[in-house]
Amino acid sequence: MNLELLNQQIKDEGKKFSLVVYRDKFQLRGTFRFQNGIKKRAYINLDVPAEESNIREAKKRLDQIQYSIEDFGCVPDRLPFEKVVEPSKQSKQITCKEAKELFIDYWWAGRCEYKWWEVYNEDGKTRNKKLEQERRKNASVVETRALNSWQGITPYINKLDDIANAPLSVGALYQIAKGYKNARGRKEIVMRFQKIIELCKRKGFDIGGEVYDLDDLKMKYTPKTKPNFQDDEFIRYVIEIREKLPKWKWCIGALLVWGVRPSETFGLTPLSGEEFGLAHVLGLKEEGEGLEERTALGCPKYLIEEFNLLEIDRPYTYNNFDKPYNALTCKQLTNKWAEDLRELIKKEPEFKKFTLYAIRHSYARRIIKRGKASVVGSKSMGNDIKIFEETYLKAMDRKDFIDLQKDL
Numbered sequence: 053m054n055l056e057l058l059n060q061q062i063k064d065e066g067k068k069f070s071l072v073v074y075r076d077k078f079q080l081r082g083t084f085r086f087q088n089g090i091k092k093r094a095y096i097n098l099d100v101p102a103e104e105s106n107i108r109e110a111k112k113r114l115d116q117i118q119y120s121i122e123d124f125g126c127v128p129d130r131l132p133f134e135k136v137v138e139p140s141k142q143s144k145q146i147t148c149k150e151a152k153e154l155f156i157d158y159w160w161a162g163r164c165e166y167k168w169w170e171v172y173n174e175d176g177k178t179r180n181k182k183l184e185q186e187r188r189k190n191a192s193v194v195e196t197r198a199l200n201s202w203q204g205i206t207p208y209i210n211k212l213d214d215i216a217n218a219p220l221s222v223g224a225l226y227q228i229a230k231g232y233k234n235a236r237g238r239k240e241i242v243m244r245f246q247k248i249i250e251l252c253k254r255k256g257f258d259i260g261g262e263v264y265d266l267d268d269l270k271m272k273y274t275p276k277t278k279p280n281f282q283d284d285e286f287i288r289y290v291i292e293i294r295e296k297l298p299k300w301k302w303c304i305g306a307l308l309v310w311g312v313r314p315s316e317t318f319g320l321t322p323l324s325g326e327e328f329g330l331a332h333v334l335g336l337k338e339e340g341e342g343l344e345e346r347t348a349l350g351c352p353k354y355l356i357e358e359f360n361l362l363e364i365d366r367p368y369t370y371n372n373f374d375k376p377y378n379a380l381t382c383k384q385l386t387n388k389w390a391e392d393l394r395e396l397i398k399k400e401p402e403f404k405k406f407t408l409y410a411i412r413h414s415y416a417r418r419i420i421k422r423g424k425a426s427v428v429g430s431k432s433m434g435n436d437i438k439i440f441e442e443t444y445l446k447a448m449d450r451k452d453f454i455d456l457q458k459d460l
Contacts, residue, residue, distance in 0.1 A: 078110040149216040222261025305359035310348040311415025416444040
C-alpha cells in the first residue's frame with residue numbers, strides 16, 4: 053500500500069481528511085472539532101516516520117483517532133497512541149533547544165505547515181524574497197492567521213536560544229522571564245513558558261517544578277504618570293502634536309476620540325449617519341487567534357468632525373476581507389509611531405508626559421467624568437471590566453473629583 057492508494061481509500065470511505073507528509077512524519081490533515089468546541093482545519097501529528105514501510109502503522113493510528121472522535125465528539129487532548137508516563141518514571145531531561153522544537157511541532161500541528169511562507173532558491177540555502185512575497189499574498193486565511201500569531205509568539209520562545217544546550221528547568225525559565233520589566237511582556241513570556249512546561253511534562257520530561265511556579269512573576273499593570281492637565285488643555289496639546297506629526301495625524305485623532313489601543317487604529321472604521329460617533333474596531337483576541345469585533349464610543353464626539361476622522365488617512369489598514377491583519381507590520385508601524393513621538397519630545401520637552409498610551413488613558417478619564425458606566429468604558433476600550441476599574445477608577449485623583457463635582 054502506498055500513500056496515494058491509502059488516500060483514495062480514505063476518500064472512497066467518505067472521510068473528509070487525508071494523510072500527508074510533513075517534517076518527515078505522517079500527519080492527518082482535515083477539519084476537526086477540538087475539546088474547546090472550535091472546529092477548524094488542522095494537522096494532527098501521527099508521530100510515525102514518513103516511510104512507505106510505516107503506512108500501515110499510520111493507517112492504524114488514523115483509525116484510532118477516528119474512533120476517539122466518534123466516542124468523544126472531538127479530537128481528545130491525549131491521542132490514543134500517546135504514551136502515558138507514570139509520574140514516578142519522569143526522570144528524563146530535555147534541553148531548551150529540544151523543548152523549543154517540541155513546542156514548534158505541537159503548535160503548528162493543529163494549524164498548517166510550519167514555515168509555509170519560506171521559498172528557497174535552487175541552491176537550497178538562500179531564500180527567494182520575491183516568491184515569498186507572492187506566496188504570502190496568495191496565502192489562505194488559515195495560513196495568514198497562523199503566521200501572524202506565530203510572529204507574536206517567536207520573540208518569547210526564541211529566548212530559549214540563549215541557553216539552548218542547557219537542560220530545561222522551571223528555574224531557568226523563571227530567570228529569563230524575570231528579565232522582563234513591564235507587565236505586558238512579563239505576562240506574555242510567562243504564558244508561553246507555561247505552555248512549554250505543560251507540554252514537556254505531558255511528554256514525560258523532568259523539569260524540576262510546576263507550571264504555577266511562574267505565576268508570582270506576573271505583574272499587576274499600573275498606568276504610567278499621566279499628564280496633569282484639564283481635559284480641554286490636554287486636548288489642545290494633542291491637537292498641537294497632531295500638527296507636528298502629519299504622518300500620524302489621523303491615527304492620533306482616532307486614538308484620542310475612541311481610546312483604542314494604538315495598534316487598533318489601523319483597523320478602526322468610524323461610522324456615520326445614525327451611528328455617527330461610534331466606530332467599528334477589530335482587535336486581537338487574548339491568544340492572538342484572529343480578530344474580534346467591538347464597537348467604540350467617541351468621546352468627545354465633536355472632535356470627529358473637527359479632525360475630519362470620517363475621511364480615513366493612515367499609513368496602514370487591515371480588515372477581515374481584502375486586507376488581512378499582519379502582526380509584524382502592525383507592530384513595526386506602532387513602534388515607528390511611538391518613536392516619532394519620542395523624537396518630538398526630545399525637541400519640545402513640553403510634550404514630555406505624552407505617550408500613545410497616555411492619550412488612550414485620557415479617554416477612560418473622560419468617559420468616567422461624563423458619568424458613563426464602567427461597562428461602557430471597558431467595552432469601548434476592549435478591556436475586561438475588572439481591569440478597567442482597577443486601572444482607571446483607582447487612578448482617579450483629587451483633581452479629577454474636583455472636575456466631576458462641577459457637573460453635579
